[in-house]
Every structure is written in C-alpha cells, then in structure tokens.
Amino acid sequence: MMRENQRVLVLGGTGSIGGPVADVLRRRGHQVTCLARSESSQQALRAAGFNTIRGDIRSPDDWTGRAGEFDAVINAASTWSDDEAQVERRLVAKLLQAFSTPDAGRTVIYTDGCWSYGATGDTIATEDTPFDPLPEFASSIETARQVRDSRQVRGMIIYPAMVYERDGGVLEQMADDARHRDRVRIVGSADVRWPLVHRMDLAVLYALMLERGEAGAGFNGAGIVSMQVGRIARTLATRFGKPDDLEVLTVDEAVRDIGSWAVGYALDQQMSSAKAVRELGWVPEHTDILAELS
Template sequence: MDVFVTGGTGAIGAAVVKRLNGEGVRVIGLARSDTAAEMLRASGASAYPGDLRTPESWVGRAASCDAVIHTGATFTEDMGRVDRQSMLALKQAARHRKQPLKIVYTGGIWLYPAVTGTRLITEKTPFSPLPAFRYMTETIRTLSNGTDLNLAVIHPALVCSRSAGPIAEMTAALGKGVPFETRATPDTLWPLVEADDLAALYALALRQPRFRMSLIASCIQGISVAHLASHISARHGLQLDIETQPVPENANLDTDWRAGYALSQSVDIQHARRATGWQPEHSTIEDLVVALSR
C-alpha cells in the first residue's frame, strides 16, 4: 500500500508515519523544506517536495497513491483557505481514478461544543466549532459530497506525547517551578489521546471499507485540569499550580486556536473501538502520565 501523508513531521503526522512504516506501508510525505525532507527520510518515508499553499505541485502524486492521510496545517491567518483549496484540488485530481481515493482527514475535538453535566460528545453530536476551526466543517462537507473519495474523518482529542500536548506542557512548567498557564479553569474537562495510540487508529481507518466514517479519537473520556495536574504532581513529587489566563484583549477569534483549551468536554470513547477494533495502550490517566513522564 502506498500512502501519501501531509504534515508528516508534525505531532500527529510523525507518529502516523512511524506507525505506517512499522506496518510495512510505503509512505510518501509532503516536504516543504529540505529539513522536512530529511526528517521524513530519517523516519523511513520518501519525501515529495511541495507546499500546502501550492496544491497543484503535489495533488497529482497524492491522488496516484492508494490513500492520503491529511494531518498538515499552516497555523497562519489563512489556514482555512489553504486547507480548503488543497483538499478541493486533491478531490479534483482524484476524479479520474478507477477506484475512489481513500482520504483520512484530520478534524478535531474542538469542532464540537462544550458539554455540561453527564452528557457525552459522540460522533452524532452536531458541530459547533470555534471560529478558528470553522473551515474544517466546510472542508469535511466538500469531501463528503460525490463518489470520488472514500472519506474517513478522525477527530483527535488533546494529543499528548513526551514533547507536546497538555502533559508535556504541565511537566515543563513543573520543572521550571512556575504555574501552568492555560485558558482552562481547574474544573475544565479535557479528553486526551496519546500520540502513538492515535496513530494506530489512523492505520486502522485506512483498512476500513466503510464509506464516510467519522471517529472521535480519545483514550481518556474527560479529566479535569486539576485532576490531571494532581497526577503529574504526584508523579514528580512536586506541586503544580494552575493559573487561568484571560482571553487576550487583541485576540482575533478567527485565529485564536488556543481558545479550545477553555472548552469543557467529555466524549464517548467506545465508537472508534467498536468500529475499527482500536485498542489504545494508554487507556487510563495513570498509564498516560507514567508513559510520558519517563
């Protein structure tokens, strides 16, 4: 199987590339720079030169593969426009294939609303995205229309690895002896997923014959920021304090990506497991904190 991956050097994409290589998949990664190309080759992937901003330079190669995994994003003011244009160009490039092109598109838990009480977010919960991520719902709708693509959308919870995500950020603050600064309050609930576990779900989604699949990827249903901080404090024998930060006065809602940390969310973790056979290794907060604190 040949799989084209965008964002293959990012937090999610790098884990996906590693996972697919381990399963014997031939991975071709989109490389915007020589540095990115070197990182991809070091991980066992091939590097294809191109940029999300100029999809005409790479969508033909991507559409010739068995599948495409899209984890790339510019995180610039025009992120939404770039994403929509690149995915539309990919859809057009796939029109003349004999079989529909498999695309695994990365959505996000912040496309869903905050929840209260005992309610859980499920794949059937209507989208209510933060302004900065509204473009994703439009892109998903575009990719879902027609029969040229076999679409799976994965909505990751807050992704955690040893170098990125809430646990890494909390641990870094603890090591510096400073409070953990966040938009969340101590009672805010965060669903979490470990990066390698998430990559395993992407690999499983590639092999599903089902058309238009939507999966919420979370190992931890929802843990309060205070509870998470207490686990990290206990692991290191130090006290981690939480400092809630206000929304910056000059914040532009259309590019305020960190606003998602203020959302209190609890999610159904069962559907992705039932639909794909996914069995994440880090299914408790204890497992997650220990694994990422070694």
C-alpha cells in the first residue's frame, strides 16, 4: 500500500536529521507540521513554511492531545542529555498511546541508530544481526521493540549510520578541529570504521518508510557501508591546510574533551542497507565521502 498525502508530525524539525526529513516530506506532497520547543524554533520553522505546534519532547502530555490531526509521527528528536533514555521511554509510551487506533491506521517511526549493533568489526551488520549495544545506549533496544511490536500503530524503526553533511553532523567536531587546532582529533584508532549516511539521503529513506514500509519493519540507513575514520580526518586536515598527523584520543579522553557521546565514536562498525534498497527502492546519492570532503 502506497501512502500519499500524509499528515505528518515531525519531532526534531530543526535538527540535522529532522530538518531534511521535513523538507523531503513536503516536496513529496505530504502535509508537514513540526514540533517547536522554543519561540525561536517556531519562528524559524514558520519562516521555512511549516506548520508548527509548540511543545517539548520532555512534556508530551502538553501536545500529544492533538495526535488526531495527524496520520503519522516521526521522532527524529534528541535531548543529547544524560537523562535521554528516560525522556525517550516516556515520549514513546505517550506517542503509542496517542496514535493508537483499532486498525493500526496511524504510523509511528522511531529513530534508533547504528550503535545498537555494537562493534561489528569485519562483519557487516544487517537488520538480522543481533544487537550488542554499549551500556550507555542499551535502553533504545527495548523502546524500539515496543514500537515494532505495537498492534495499534504501524510502528517502524530506522537505524541510521553516522549522519553527516559536508563539515557537519558527525564530522562537525573534526572540521572544527581542522579549522582551529593544530591537529584533528579522532577516538580510539585511525583504523576504526564508521558506516555513514548523508542527511539528505537519510531523509529520503524516512519518506520511503512512511510511504511503503510494513508494520513492524526495521531498516538500516547506510549510504556507505564503512570508511576508516583516519581517512576522513586526514582528508579534512589536508583541505584546511593542516598536517595529517592525527591526535588519537582514548575513549576516556574523548569523553572528557568532547562529551559522553564520544564513546560511540570508537566503535568499529560496518552496516548494510541492502534491505532498504530491495524493499523500498532507496538509492543513496552520496556514496563517496572523501570526494565530497576534498
């Protein structure tokens, strides 16, 4: 069943993931409303032509009463805080309640991530690969399971790779180092591999899931199966005229200098999106990150 002209509520519509998702959905003919936490976010979203609802993902009771106005909700929001797991559990529980219908006529798409697979090494993770998350990110497994197992919504999960844009997303810290420091910092080893996806390619995958995905489905989102972090960092350093002698941080040093999320940067991973290509017709356009960064 192809779902067209959906009324979609996007959570995180000013973010690195949610912003492109909102844009792509609108271009594909869907009616998009974005949750706006602040007055400035609301003004920016309205200036971009989106409908808005004022609200915070920390307080879903304040705005989920309007769920009846929408056919679908896409959660691409994050608090990036120590209590994120608790916030997500409350949020998803409320979304499942608010969007439930006897015939599962509404859609809930939940964003998990590649870190749920843990370090895959030479194994290329697929949607059938067992999860092995770091303790810091383990709670999302159960939250995602609740979405997929719901019989009152069409629940789906997306597992994005490391999301990037030129000098942004997961590359923002490296690019900032290349501009302002003597050396670019990486975590763990130059040989660590990341699966990657450009944020615009990822936005298209969300749209295809909304339009074509089956209830209970999960899809990996990786436009690039893997790339050594050292190659990425050296490419950035060269472009900004810095030496390619990288500064390698231990995980503990990275958490101290960059933040708690840096623990995931040391995971050596590979990830395939063959399922999304096969079942949804997803065709990523950004598949040569080194050329983009040069």
